Amino acid sequence: MNKTHNQKAWFMVLPVVLLVAFSAVIPLMTVVNYSVQDTFGNNEFFWVGLEWFEEILASNRMHDALGRQVIFTTTILLIEIPLGIFVALHMPKKSGFWSSICLVLVALPLLIPWNVVGTIWQIFGRIDIGLLGYTLDQMGIDYNYTQDSFAAWVTIIIMDVWHWTSLVVLLSYAGLKSIPDAYYQAAKIDQASRLSVFRYIELPKMKGVLLIAILLRFMDSFMIYTEPFVVTGGGPGSATTFLSIDLVKMAIGQFDLGPAAAFSLIYFLVILLISWVFYTVMVHSDKEAGL
Amino acid sequence: MKINKSAFIMTLYIIFLMLPIYWLINMSLKTNQEILTTFSLWPNDLTFDNYMVIFTDPSWYNGYLNSITYVVMNMVISLSVALPAAYAFSRYTFMGD
Numbered sequence: 482m483n484k485t486h487n488q489k490a491w492f493m494v495l496p497v498v499l500l501v502a503f504s505a506v507i508p509l510m511t512v513v514n515y516s517v518q519d520t521f522g523n524n525e526f527f528w529v530g531l532e533w534f535e536e537i538l539a540s541n542r543m544h545d546a547l548g549r550q551v552i553f554t555t556t557i558l559l560i561e562i563p564l565g566i567f568v569a570l571h572m573p574k575k576s577g578f579w580s581s582i583c584l585v586l587v588a589l590p591l592l593i594p595w596n597v598v599g600t601i602w603q604i605f606g607r608i609d610i611g612l613l614g615y616t617l618d619q620m621g622i623d624y625n626y627t628q629d630s631f632a633a634w635v636t637i638i639i640m641d642v643w644h645w646t647s648l649v650v651l652l653s654y655a656g657l658k659s660i661p662d663a664y665y666q667a668a669k670i671d672q673a674s675r676l677s678v679f680r681y682i683e684l685p686k687m688k689g690v691l692l693i694a695i696l697l698r699f700m701d702s703f704m705i706y707t708e709p710f711v712v713t714g715g716g717p718g719s720a721t722t723f724l725s726i727d728l729v730k731m732a733i734g735q736f737d738l739g740p741a742a743a744f745s746l747i748y749f750l751v752i753l754l755i756s757w758v759f760y761t762v763m764v765h766s767d768k769e770a771g772l
Numbered sequence: 773m774k775i776n777k778s779a780f781i782m783t784l785y786i787i788f789l790m791l792p793i794y795w796l797i798n799m800s801l802k803t804n805q806e807i808l809t810t811f812s813l814w815p816n817d818l819t820f821d822n823y824m825v826i827f828t829d830p831s832w833y834n835g836y837l838n839s840i841t842y843v844v845m846n847m848v849i850s851l852s853v854a855l856p857a858a859y860a861f862s863r864y865t866f867m868g869d
Contacts, residue, residue, distance in 0.1 A: 484864055485864055487864045488867060497854060497856075568781070571777070573782070586790065589790075601795070610808065612791065612792075643789065
């Protein structure tokens with residue numbers, strides 16, 4: 482399309498620029514401001530440079546929270562992505578009554594507000610009034626997610642799998658449906674086994690969609706806050722205190738604005754870096770595929 | 773008896789997804805007393821009282837009103853500032869685009 486050169490178009494962009502500047506840039510700059518200053522109390526601040534950053538990067542508490550977060554994210558990705566692809570391979574392919582029913586039921590957990598998910602699972606896991614807790618108790622398994630850190634981890638991981646696997650299922654299903662039938666017919670002529678069809682036709686064609694799914698799940702699980710907070714509030718002791726829960730404890734519980742601001746900047750930059758890596762990989766693989 | 777493998781796997785998965793939602797509906801049809809004291813797979817005496825409360829008690833339905841107000845305002849403001857900018861970016865070139 483031919484674009485005309487017209488400087489007056491700036492007036493149309495101005496409202497967006499002002500709104501974004503007011504609601505995004507100014508708070509970000511405030512956080513940067515807090516991260517390089519310390520306070521005597523009574524709203525008096527003085528410059529300390531990078532002291533908060535050094536203290537945060539060396540603190541054991543942050544390393545523990547980061548370790549827990551990495552373990553959580555890795556486990557979640559390892560469970561959800563294969564399970565999502567597996568379920569998507571078995572969804573009904575013809576667009577008819579059953580495929581619509583399956584799509585609606587599969588998408589249902591995605592629509593629930595996140596703290597409601599936390600509340601559902603909190604009650605679901607209780608031994609006295611929850612189905613899961615009661616069943617496990619009747620089977621004789623020792624299950625108490627408020628006191629046992631392994632049970633707390635298992636509960637949070639299963640809750641996240643329940644909540645978000647459907648996203649991977651829907652994205653993979655969309656990717657699978659876009660493969661033209663000619664590929665499957667060629668595979669039938671060659672008498673390829675089901676596993677070969679998956680490895681050589683379906684997986685390469687789904688690569689773009691899978692990268693998006695992995696990126697979305699990685700970012701979401703790295704930033705997870707409401708669901709573990711509602712179910713365990715940080716876990717027995719600090720067993721399920723992930724990065725964001727730790728950050729909020731520091732910022733609002735202890736009101737240490739300096740370290741909290743430094744922490745949030747580091748958090749933001751880590752997520753930005755990894756998203757950039759994913760984005761570069763995606764764009765590179767798109768170019769290879771000739772798109 | 774021929775079992776369709778795909779149908780079996782989908783049924784298992786959908787049962788897994790529906791269990792907490794079934795429990796939620798189960799609890800919503802019981803009274804508070806019954807939830808806390810007995811454990812039953814279906815309410816012993818079905819009651820719609822809970823639904824009546826959330827629709828008639830102001831402290832509950834104010835939540836809905838606030839949410840709707842927030843969403844409508846959000847939509848109006850976002851659309852009204854984004855559409856002119858999108859038009860400008862797509863039709864014109866100017867300094868700094």
